Amino acid sequence: MKSMKIYAALLMGAGLAACTSAPMTETAPKAAATGDAWFDGAQATLAQRKTVKPVKTRAKNVILFIADGMDPTTVAAARIYDGQSRGEEGEENLLSFERFPNLAMSKTYNTDMQVPDSAGTMSAMATGYKTRIGHISVKKEVPRSDCAASLSAHAPTFVEIAEQAGLSTGVISTARLTHATPAATYAHVPDRDWERDTDLPEGAFEAGCRDIASQLIDFPYGDGVDFAMGGGRANFLPEDAKDPEDADRTGGRKDGRNLAAEWVSKSDHHAFVWNKEQFDAVDPESDPRVLGLFEISHMNYEADRESDKAGEPSLEDMTRKAIQILSRDDDGFVLMVEAGRVDHAHHMGNAARALIDAQEYSQAVAAAREMTSPEDTLIIATADHGHTLTFAGYPAKGNDILGLVRYVSDGGESKLMLAADGKPYTTLGYANGPGSVYHKGVDHRERPIGDEEEVEDLEYLQPSLVPTGSETHGGQDVTIYASGPDAWLFSGVVEQNYIFHVMMDALRLDPQVEE
Template identity: 25%
Template sequence: MAKTQRLKSFCFQLRFKSTQLFILGGAVLLALLVSVLCIGFTIRFEVQHEVANVADVDYWKDWVAIEQKLWYDRGIEELKRAMRVHSRQRQPRQLLMLMVHGIDAPALAAARFASADGNSSSNSDFIWDRFSHAARLKNSCSYSSPCDAAAAFRSLWSGVPLAAVQRLRNNCSSRESELLSVLRQAQLAGFRTGLVTNQRLTGALGSALYAQVTPSSWECDGLMPVGAIEAGCQDVAQQLISSAAGQSFNVLLGGGRQLFNAKVPSYEWDPVDELLCRARAGRNLLRDWRNQKLKLRPSRRFELVQQAQELSSINGSSLEYLLGVLANGDLSGNARAPTLQLMLHKAMQVLQRPGVGHLLLVEHYVQPQLAVSQQLQLLNATLSQLLGHKDQLTLVVLTNGNYLSASRDMSEETQLVSTLEKAFQGPELELQRRLQQMPSESLLFAQGPKSVLFYGVHDETYLAQTLSHALGIDVFGRQL
């Protein structure tokens, strides 16, 4: 009996100690679990809110000169912006591309800094320098002979290599030579489209958007051979008015009146450009454009303007189509031409519609008689007013537009390398001149949805292909 009592007492004590051990072990495990969860939440919060960032640690920067601390702080702010950049996978509903001719990398670099005498008032805070992504487009014209701007832009907008474009250049009567530009693809996919230029609407960049392959000299019918006209070939100006792509433009603003009409007014501030093509007698394509629009439904309003004050007075929000031919030749040759800011303001009024995407291409040739830094500042201020829409992909392309003549059988780069030893033996200014003559690649700055696609160095064909992908359309204009 005593033995049984001792066994019961032992078992009771063992059970009590086991319970204590279980409670103690559970408490330890619970404490470990809580600690792990706290550490995990802390790390996640630091990553998401950048608590563990060098910007939040004062350490050595408090012990350096004020000037260095100032620039260190500015560098940290720039680093913070870079860390916030991420890839937005949604497709843009708006595309704005500004292509500036006459500005390459050296010119842009020079405009960012004050002159040596310190009297420059240049503002180097360009909006495109704060874009999230950048790339370079090769200038394949440097390696091709012959090569002209018309072929280069057709390659740029169609995504077809330059060599293939040049083979198709003189075959205007064949359907096999037709190339759909990225703008035409966007039109077929239901996007509203526009072109604004301070040159001619029929220039090399514009014609590559809507015209089929023709010799670059056929900008109007005045330079076309009679045989080509009889064969059914059309000049660029005619195609802008009669082609499906040309008629689908919602906005066209630029120069080139003398290419559309045989009779044009000539003023001291807007003369006829004798170096450009002149329309043949009897041509009046601007009247033809108006007659085409009159045949549309009455609700589809349109306007044709030819003076800056006419453009300023219209309400673009109520228009379906706007054609502004605002100079006899290049728009830059008209002393009373509207400002780029006014043209873009009216263009955006016409293009912006709820639930409808749009694509606007802006071409700007830098005027050599004006200071480059001042023109860049004007472009900077104008572009700054067009940013901010979350669904807008914005591209800025800077190029020197240095296309080689047909007589060249080698690139400027090749010529430079072959004479480099001789150049180094010459004066330093001569070497600098040779370096400045090198055709440079185009600089491309991108901001907005799908801007992550623009990186590194690419051929011209990459631009059209990437824009089609970003907009979610294929080469036939179908939504993907």
């Protein structure tokens, strides 16, 4: 035993001597170019990353981008789709936000659910408090739909805090403006479904609760939200008002309030727009306060937007317009931008539309980065939760991400890869959803699979395992990508509500301001 200890000591001494005798250098030697794209690319990335320095000055502006339901699997598939849409193989591509210098992983569970919803998750990011499923910026102690209990449990949001501090504010979504994610930035209700007055349960209004749409118009802080765009006209118009785009439909409010008209009446600078022509006519130089409601419910998927008869702006269009207007405020601004329909396409089991909306989200983030400076603008790009999208099957590099799995044989021939039932299968699928072979009325002995033309069609629903009418959320962590002041504070694995605290720190605002 004694000789073993002596031997170990000698080894340690030799190691120490070797370490101390070697010359110390500040940097590793630069590798010579090899001609291998990935090796040399990694060296270039290393050199670039070494130049990144944390921005520790105060942020003038904060932009929070949310791609609803965009988990890491969706990001990987969208990255390839984006590249392939330009004729590339796709795997080497990066989406705009993937070039941000800092990132972390966000734990998305609600306080009462392993797999969360958008209300609880966005409320965590908007207020700094994790809360229950279905809650809109109401603390976790309140039971779902309990109006009376919720009135003393409102959690102040970053939009409210920014308005009180004199900053300009904006909210954008391709979903209804009253849907969970945008609602959590400006409203407080114990049930995400209380989007308009007719959704309130009996006695709630008398007890002091208000519907989400009215809370946007009646926003009590500062001079109110300055820029709000999305879908959901029906929640803002009275039932006797014809929808401006579809005369066969009317508004949905029974309290007689025309919230769009009330917005316009606030000042000479307040404007309401509902189509692309009106949107394009908004002049940022006139310092407008704009409410845009482009559909009676959700806005179109990006893949379908061009077919809209009245026209509607893209997510990038709305982001650019918001920054042009809000950046006129010398005190700065905060802006939330949601690609809400990534989530909806996943629920349909329709990967094509999900990836196209994720691609548009990337373009909106790129626009924001182009129009602002990382020296004074913190940009955060993340998701509220994931989905059950799967990416598997050993396809060859460059294989169509929306297609059937193909491999290259030893002879160099592209061939379909077959499953154990002798049939081909798609690269993308879902763990559950409407594309399941096990739905009632389907012959469970036969797995239907389309040919390549069918599976690459925009309308195709990817195969799923468990039969559900709507594909569900997933409980996995999602990625936080960040650039600008305080972006360096994103690293490791964090609770989702941490995002709020970084935003407040970047702006040097008190996170505990009273509502």
